[in-house]
Amino acid sequence: MAQRGARTPSYWYDGGPVPVSARLLAPLYGAVVALRRSLYRRGWLRRTQVPVPVIVVGNVTAGGTGKTPLTIALVNRLRDAGWKPGVASRGYGRDDAATARWVTPELAPELGGDEPLLIAHKAGVPVRVDRDRVAAARALLEAGCDVVVCDDGLQHYRLARDIEIEVVDAQRRYGNGRLLPAGPLREPVARAQECDFRVVNLGQGSDQAPSAPQSGFGEWPMRLRIDGAQPLKGGRERPLQAFAGQRVHAVAGIAHPQRFFEMLRARGIGVVPHAFADHHRYQASDLSFGSELPLLMTEKDAVKCHAFATSWHYSVPLQAELPAAFWIALLDRLEKLGRN
Incomplete structure (x- = not known):
């Protein structure tokens, strides 16, 4: 998996050891939070x-x-x-x-x-x-x-x-x-x-x-729920089923990119994952992976990529x-x- 930019510290969620510096700073952060809450409460x-x-x-x-x-x-x-x-x-x-x-x-x-x-x-x-x-x-x-x-x-x-x-x-x-x-x-x-x-x-x-x-x-x-893929260059939405059994590049610059990749894999799509930092600012070079496989990305990423999108770049609409x-x-x- 390609990973670029700052990532969430792994020890937040994987049970790994917390660095001493982080353990020392947490009580200070907590004191500031508690003080601020108290000031509003009073x-x-x-x-x-x-x-x-x-x-x-x-x-x-x-x-x-x-x-x-x-x-x-x-x-x-x-x-x-x-x-x-x-x-x-x-x-x-x-x-x-x-x-x-x-x-x-x-x-x-x-x-x-x-x-x-x-x-x-x-x-x-x-x-x-x-x-x-x-x-x-x-x-x-x-x-x-x-x-x-x-x-x-x-x-x-x-x-x-x-x-x-x-x-x-x-x-x-x-x-x-x-x-x-x-x-x-x-x-x-x-x-x-x-x-x-x-x-x-x-x-x-x-x-x-x-x-x-x-x-x-x-x-x-x-x-x-995800059901389709919308071409960034415009045109009719394609059902995700059309990508089943194929390899695609999957791009996610969100806080938990693995979730997006897992959603695509659940549809039978062969995912080549590319994780970026949350709120990453894309350039055309970021999406150059050496092959012209279809590229599926989250809607949050897509709004930043329209200017240099190609005919094989798709946004995957999501509904809660x-x-x-x-x-x-x-x-x-x-x-x-x-x-x-």
């Missing part, structure tokens, strides 16, 4: 409420757990229910991060960030990137939105929220249970118990069930599926908050 740092419901989709671990697919599914479901949602995001890794901007499908990915751009492509709702999520929420309100969905931002306490949805990876869960940098935790696991919903990302076609709820905390399974009872519970909670 009211010494103020939360700002906006006059529409705010839903935060986030996690207590560093890296991806499936927040963006869930955010897209959530926005689409809200719109179907008659709401006018908008998405607020920091736009991690974008240029000129101090500048707030609207993200449209035409915006350059280096200006909007790959995940906000993907949401703009797939959801077709207002998307605002801003380091200040309070300002982003207010901009969405002025644009006519009556509910704000934050893609990430569970730890951005200044923006008051009405519903928190934690997303956790079913395979990796909370890793070794240590705080950064000794482990993957941004906050202690106990913080997750404060969220209104916990969504467990089972991946594609998994029969695995979420682990037993802790202290009565319910868990909702989310499965990710959750139980009907989850949507009923969430929409019921939202309706009780009331519309603006």
Whole structure:
């Protein structure tokens, strides 16, 4: 497997020894996190409420757990229910991060960030990137939105929220249970118990069930479905079955690239894997592998590769599926908050 760029430390999840330097820094990180939480809890740092419901989709671990697919599914479901949602995001890794901007499908990915751009492509709702999520929420309100969905931002306490949805990876869960940098935790696991919903990302076609709820905390399974491959140069989508029995180059610049490769292999596709760092900025040379096999990549990668795509480059659309009872519970909670 080709691997390029910074990777998640293996000891976070494989049970390996944690470097002494990381073990020494983790308590310092934990003290800062605890102090900040205390300041907000005591009211010494103020939360700002906006006059529409705010839903935060986030996690207590560093890296991806499936927040963006869930955010897209959530926005689409809200719109179907008659709401006018908008998405607020920091736009991690974008240029000129101090500048707030609207993200449209035409915006350059280096200006909007790959995940906000993907949401703009797939959801077709207002998307605002801003380091200040309070300002982003207010901009969405002025644009006519009556509910704000934050893609990430569970730890951005200044923006008051009405519903928190934690997303956790079913395979990796909370890793070794240590705080950064000794482990993957941004906050202690106990913080997750404060969220209104916990969504467990089972991946594609998994029969695995979420682990037993802790202290009565319910868990909702989310499965990710892939069915086709969309040519980056345009044209009709091809069913993934058309690639079964073939070798393909598979590209994933996400937090857990192995999941994407496993999803393709489950469809009988011969995967030559190429893993890149999360949020990697692609150049044409990154996709030159010495053979013109079909190249399948995640949607998050594809939004950054259109400028130099070839006729054998494909994006694999992904859809998040959750139980009907989850949507009923969430929409019921939202309706009780009331519309603006």
